[in-house]
Amino acid sequence: MNSRRSRTWASVAAMLVLVVMIFPVYWMFATAFKAPGDVLSATPQFFPWPISLDNFTRALGGDEFFVYLRNSLTVSLSTVVLAMVVAVGAAVATARFTFLGRKALLVVLVAVQMIPGSAMIIPLYLMLRQIGGLDFMPGLVLTYLTFVLPFTVWNLRGFVVNLPIELEEAAMIDGCSRFQAIVRVVLPLLAPGIVATSIFAFINAWDDYLFAYVLMRSQQNYTLPVWLVSFSTSNQIDYGATIAASVIFSLPVLIFFLLIQRKLVSGLTAGAVKG
Amino acid sequence: MRADRRLAYALIAPAVLILLAILAYPMARLILLSFQRFDSRSLFTGEAPLVGFDNYTRVLTDPQFWEVLARTAGVTIVTVLAVMVAGFGLAQLLRKAAGWARVTLLVGLVLIWAMPMVSSAIIWQWMFQPQYGVMNWILTRLVIFGDLSAHNWFGNTFEALTIIIVMVVWKGLPFVALTLYAGMTQIPEELYEAAALDGARAGAITRNITVPMLAPIIGVLTTLQVIWSVNSFTPFWVLTQGGPAGGTTTLSIYAYVKALSANDYGAGAAISILTVLILSTFAIVYVRRLSAQGEIS
Numbered sequence: 252m253n254s255r256r257s258r259t260w261a262s263v264a265a266m267l268v269l270v271v272m273i274f275p276v277y278w279m280f281a282t283a284f285k286a287p288g289d290v291l292s293a294t295p296q297f298f299p300w301p302i303s304l305d306n307f308t309r310a311l312g313g314d315e316f317f318v319y320l321r322n323s324l325t326v327s328l329s330t331v332v333l334a335m336v337v338a339v340g341a342a343v344a345t346a347r348f349t350f351l352g353r354k355a356l357l358v359v360l361v362a363v364q365m366i367p368g369s370a371m372i373i374p375l376y377l378m379l380r381q382i383g384g385l386d387f388m389p390g391l392v393l394t395y396l397t398f399v400l401p402f403t404v405w406n407l408r409g410f411v412v413n414l415p416i417e418l419e420e421a422a423m424i425d426g427c428s429r430f431q432a433i434v435r436v437v438l439p440l441l442a443p444g445i446v447a448t449s450i451f452a453f454i455n456a457w458d459d460y461l462f463a464y465v466l467m468r469s470q471q472n473y474t475l476p477v478w479l480v481s482f483s484t485s486n487q488i489d490y491g492a493t494i495a496a497s498v499i500f501s502l503p504v505l506i507f508f509l510l511i512q513r514k515l516v517s518g519l520t521a522g523a524v525k526g
Numbered sequence: 527m528r529a530d531r532r533l534a535y536a537l538i539a540p541a542v543l544i545l546l547a548i549l550a551y552p553m554a555r556l557i558l559l560s561f562q563r564f565d566s567r568s569l570f571t572g573e574a575p576l577v578g579f580d581n582y583t584r585v586l587t588d589p590q591f592w593e594v595l596a597r598t599a600g601v602t603i604v605t606v607l608a609v610m611v612a613g614f615g616l617a618q619l620l621r622k623a624a625g626w627a628r629v630t631l632l633v634g635l636v637l638i639w640a641m642p643m644v645s646s647a648i649i650w651q652w653m654f655q656p657q658y659g660v661m662n663w664i665l666t667r668l669v670i671f672g673d674l675s676a677h678n679w680f681g682n683t684f685e686a687l688t689i690i691i692v693m694v695v696w697k698g699l700p701f702v703a704l705t706l707y708a709g710m711t712q713i714p715e716e717l718y719e720a721a722a723l724d725g726a727r728a729g730a731i732t733r734n735i736t737v738p739m740l741a742p743i744i745g746v747l748t749t750l751q752v753i754w755s756v757n758s759f760t761p762f763w764v765l766t767q768g769g770p771a772g773g774t775t776t777l778s779i780y781a782y783v784k785a786l787s788a789n790d791y792g793a794g795a796a797i798s799i800l801t802v803l804i805l806s807t808f809a810i811v812y813v814r815r816l817s818a819q820g821e822i823s
Contacts, residue, residue, distance in 0.1 A: 262627035265619045269634045272696065276637055278660060279649045293675075295660040341541035348534035356542070357822045358813055363549055365809045367757040369778040370798035373785045374555035380569070397548050404541060430533055458642045460760045465786060476644040480764050483648045490652055497645040508640030512633060519708035 283307065283495040290491040306495035315478075316496065323474040326388055326463075327456040330395040331449050334403045339445065342407035343433055347416070357408075360401045368461045371397055376465055386468050394466065395456045403452050410444030411437065447511075454504055475500050559795035566789035574792075581796035590772070591780070591797070598776040601691060602755045608695045609751055610744070613702030618732070620707040632704070639700035647764035650693045654679045683773030686766050690774060694761055698754070702747055709743040710736065742815070749812045753805055777801045 282290055283306050284299040290306070310316060345353055375394045376385075384390030414437060422432040460476040467473055473481070479500060482493045508515070560581055562574040585591050616635070620628050653661045662674045680686045713736065721731050737744070759778045762768060768775035768783060775783070781801065785794025816822050 258622060258624050261619055261622035262624045265623040265627045265631045268616065268619065269631050272638060272699070273634045275646070275649050275653060275696070276641060278653060279645065282649075282652065291658045293658070293663075295658075295663050337540040337544055340537035344534045344537035348530060348537075350531055350534045350538070354822060356538070358817075359545075361813055361816060361822070362806075362809055363545075365753050365757075365805055365812070366553075367759070367778050367781075367798070367801060367805070369757075369759050369782045370556060370802055371552060373781070373791060373794050373798060374552035374559060376786065377559070377564075377791065378552060378555065381572075393548055396544065397552070400541065400544060401549075429530055458644065460644050460764070461782075476642070479644055479648060483651060483764070484767075490655070490658070493648060494652060497648050501640075501642050501645040504642055505637055505640045508636050509633070512636045515636060516632060516704055516708060519705050 279494055279498060279501070282491065283498045285491065287491050290494075306491035307499070309489065309492040310496040310499065316499075318471060319473050319475045319478045322388070322467075322472060323457060323476075326391050326395065326474060327453050329388075329392045330399050330456045331452045333392065334396060334399045334452055335445065335449060338400060338403040338407055338448075339438070339441070341404045342411050343437060345404070346408045346411035347419075347433075347437075357405075360405045363401050364398065364405075368398070372462060372465050375462075379466060385466055386472055388472070391463060391466050391474075394462045395459065399452045399455055402455065403448055406448045406451065407441070407444055410441055410448070414440050450507060454507070457504070556795050556798060559791055560799045562792050562795075564791035564795075568791070569789070577792070581792040582800075585793055585796045585800070594775055594777060594780045597687075597774075598756060601687065601776060602752055605691050605694055605698070605755045606748060606751045608691070609698045609702050610748055612695065613699055613706055613747075614744075616699065616703035617706035617710055618736075620703065621710050635700035635703060638697065639704070641697065643697065643760045644764065646693065646697055647761050650689065651765055654689055680766055681770060683770060686770065686774050690761055690765055693765070694755065694758060697761075698751065702751070705743060705747060706740060709740045713739045746812065746815050749808050749815070752808050753812070756801065756805055 281297070281299045284302045284304070285296060285306070286301060286303040287305050287309075289296045289299070344350070345357060372394075375397070379385050379387075379390045379394070384393075418436050418440070419429075419432040422436045423429065427435065458476065459474075460480060463474040463477045464480070467477060475496075479493065479496055482488070482496065559574075561576055561578060562568075563577045563580065564574040568574045616631075620631060623631065653659050656662065656676050656678045662677055665671045666674045679689050717735050717739075718731060721735060726734070756776070757778060758776070759782070762774055762776060762779050763782075766774045768779040777797065778801070781794045781797040783794075784797060785791045788794075813822070
């Protein structure tokens, strides 16, 4: 078989697959930028022309959107900061020290990430109810730590393991204590890992629907996903505005993934080598 | 050395304490709850008598539980098979396509991967909206499916489940395809060249080189996909809320509805524990695998 020709065929097939698969993402943007009258038309309009920002104006209209945006940002950022504060120490400890129960801890960190959210939310709801923590942002942050913290420790640990230990040893030969070596050598080198892990942790919290839906009952405490879904399941649904709001909600995540796209794939490759 | 150990404990302590409070304690509560009668009255009185295995007997003798379990198994098998087979095909395409086509497809896949689950569910709901949804229009033009204008996809179980599964597969494909593709790039090119010299056909090369070389990755991916598929909540909840008439209710939705909608927290806890027990067989496989790779050491 002619390998040149098979390459062409594979490229054509790849493009066809791409067109079909990317369609929902395209349709989200296309719908959002249509004039409101063109959103609900019996014959779908495949290109948003004339482009209109009317759907966005309605999605952002009133102060509601900004309340939910602020809630989402507050909860997600607090979760990330709290998780990072405790996770860095834990990551260094599990990567660099041997101590009793270390292996068990690592197994637990992996295993708990497989517990369904629908199982965790039952006791979490009852516990928060007991202490009056329902409908209360710090309560939601605590529940987010249940999935963000194990992920964060595990991920950061991977970054620490990959730092050459010789650097710390050299610092200690130069008179640093073990702790000083960690603070002065490991932490600065860990910065990219901390940034990357923080962003992934942020996205995990940002994307959550279940916990916020169960715990945040009054409307002024909704996060963006809860609001979006309540918007989309109401009887008088304004599709144009809902989809425009989804665009705004998704955009930060889409942009971030595009920026790190190259690293993402090479990171998977690094993981695959060990397979 | 002793100072080192003390430092290690000091570094790990905050994380361990928090994990005990927010994970170990709730899990213990969940287990206890599955042995208690805890209903809407208990919410106010705080009284929840121990009832032994009553919740488990109630759940296990309820035909609905077995229906939900069978549905969850069916949905999981179809989803995981589809995502693995299609993911493998996509990975092959990525490997064989020319550079520009590969990069374009990679970017597209990354975008789908990045889509938040809630936005994805909302956009799929909109695409399959009966009157104005773009899918009914396209499918009607394709003729083979007949006239689907104003067809309601969420009105019957089979069609609603189909759409949810297609959506979940679509959302899961990028991760599987990119991971398998990453694995393929690690297979030495000489193997393929040698096979080509021996006159092996494409199918034989896939069967005898690609699949065996990727077996460990395929194993890990399948395990993860099973766990994620069983745990999946948001797509089901946003698209159908488990309906029509409970027809798209899987274990996650079932536990949630029992506990937080019907206020039968004991039964909800029992269903959750049973789910975790079923999943733990897969989790053990995954942890073993990580252990063998030296990730846990």
